[in-house]
Amino acid sequence: HRDSQDYIRLQGLLDPWKSLRSQKEGAFECKKCKKRYIQKQTLNRHVQYECGKQPQFQCTWCGHRAKQKANLLTHLRNRHLTQLNEMLQHTGDISSFFSKVT
Known part of the structure; x- marks a missing residue:
């Protein structure tokens, strides 16, 4: 029993953030x-x-839907970076890249 307690303490010392997170x-x-x-x-x-x-934000290009705007923006950067950069150069407005689903 004591050995297992020492092991847990040692783990906490090696990665204090992991120990804090798990608590x-x-x-x-x-x-x-x-x-x-x-x-x-x-x-x-x-x-x-x-x-x-239901997800309330939808990608203009592929129809991907997300429940949070931040998740849709991540999708846009990961899947449509070229189109995103081209549109930003022309419009400078990011709101046109997604629509709110009604």
Whole structure:
């Protein structure tokens, strides 16, 4: 038993952030879908905008849908970087790259 405690302490010393994360991992749980979040504000955002809701943002080029604008912007950078750069040069406005699904 003592050896296992020493091992856990040693792990915490080697990677203190991992130890801290594992202590807090999933402190806040969504009552509806059981997803867990480290921060309460992340859970609140999940409940308000995501849980049980359809994605509200859609890619202009391929129709990919996302529940958060930031996730759609990540999609645009990963999948449509060339088109994104070309459009930015012409318009300078990022709002035309996605539409809100109604």
